[in-house]
Amino acid sequence: MAEVKNIATRDAYGAALVELAEKRDDFIVLDADLAAATKTGTFKKAHPERFYNCGIAEQNMMSVAAGFASTGKMVFASSFAMFAAGRAFEQVRNSIGYPCLNVKIGATHAGISVGEDGATHQCCEDIALMRTIPGMTIINPADAVEARKAVLAAAEINGPVYMRFGRLAVPVVFDETYEFEIGKGVELKAGTDVTVIATGLLVKEAMEAYDLLAQEGISARIINMATIKPIDREIIEKAARETGAIVTAEEHSVIGGLGSAVAEVVTETCPVPVVKVGVKDTFGMSGPANELLDIFGLRAKDIVEKAKQAIAAKK
Numbered sequence: 001m002a003e004v005k006n007i008a009t010r011d012a013y014g015a016a017l018v019e020l021a022e023k024r025d026d027f028i029v030l031d032a033d034l035a036a037a038t039k040t041g042t043f044k045k046a047h048p049e050r051f052y053n054c055g056i057a058e059q060n061m062m063s064v065a066a067g068f069a070s071t072g073k074m075v076f077a078s079s080f081a082m083f084a085a086g087r088a089f090e091q092v093r094n095s096i097g098y099p100c101l102n103v104k105i106g107a108t109h110a111g112i113s114v115g116e117d118g119a120t121h122q123c124c125e126d127i128a129l130m131r132t133i134p135g136m137t138i139i140n141p142a143d144a145v146e147a148r149k150a151v152l153a154a155a156e157i158n159g160p161v162y163m164r165f166g167r168l169a170v171p172v173v174f175d176e177t178y179e180f181e182i183g184k185g186v187e188l189k190a191g192t193d194v195t196v197i198a199t200g201l202l203v204k205e206a207m208e209a210y211d212l213l214a215q216e217g218i219s220a221r222i223i224n225m226a227t228i229k230p231i232d233r234e235i236i237e238k239a240a241r242e243t244g245a246i247v248t249a250e251e252h253s254v255i256g257g258l259g260s261a262v263a264e265v266v267t268e269t270c271p272v273p274v275v276k277v278g279v280k281d282t283f284g285m286s287g288p289a290n291e292l293l294d295i296f297g298l299r300a301k302d303i304v305e306k307a308k309q310a311i312a313a314k315k
Helices: 009-021 041-046 058-070 081-087 089-097 112-117 126-131 144-154 202-215 233-243 258-269 289-295 300-313
Strands: 027-031 051-053 074-080 103-108 137-139 161-164 186-189 194-198 220-224 227-229 246-253 274-279
Touching: 009 027, 009 041, 009 103, 009 144, 027 041, 027 058, 041 051, 058 074, 058 081, 058 089, 058 103, 074 081, 081 089, 081 103, 081 126, 081 161, 089 103, 103 144, 112 289, 126 137, 126 161, 126 227, 126 246, 126 258, 137 144, 144 161, 186 202, 194 202, 194 233, 194 300, 202 220, 202 246, 202 300, 220 233, 227 258, 233 246, 233 258, 246 258, 246 300, 258 274, 274 300
Parallel strands: 027 051, 027 074, 074 103, 103 161, 137 161, 194 220, 194 246, 246 274
Antiparallel strands: 137 227, 186 220
16 A cells, blocks of 8 residues: 655645746746745745745735736735735735736645644634635645646636645645646545535545445545635535535634535525534634644544534434
């Protein structure tokens, strides 16, 4: 059996920028004095003439990104999710979103798995914030393979994109044959009793939950939803009709994230129980990342518990 590799999606982001630069020269990369952490330093080393350190000034960086984009350049602007989505929200909304400029935001260190950096840096609200910006595409890859493909795909579309990456090295779920398409969910496992729709590092947990549920005679359908906006309505509606119950799983607040996006689709077209696995209405805390995932209920066993609740609710 092949050994499972653990790679942080932020590492794949940095490598993908270098790969992309070998194919096209119409983009630049900006960072807010965090290149070593966001992994844009990999790009800086390879192409220093196309890299700009904007300093610890995320709002200004987004404005600079908008300025470059208004001249026809594609721009990748990077910082921690807390700063890219939170601190610079006004500039992202008004200077990038409103004119629909071709800026790709590489937001790293998202979610509880930032670990010891603590509550101030554990951004579990960024998807909710970015979902409110008209025309903003949101991608939350599950592993390094999907992260690489997401960066390359984002470069092929015109307009603002928010890409969410993690600090923690996570298991590689997919191989290079995996096909990623913006706006499309992917069914990873077939099932008839309940559907688990997962995103980011919770995809791996959902796959483990599938095995645990099978041991109890429960047939679960597993869907990877890397693109949270635009959401794949078709695959959600199909799952709702065919399984009658849905669980969403995300390393994000249960308010405004994937769970909310899925519930919005379901309540409009095919009402069924939707139960959410995510960070409750609370702030994070400092601690080892893997322990925090346990504490905040972001594990396979938590998905199993919620799957049973969803199944019970449809009877």
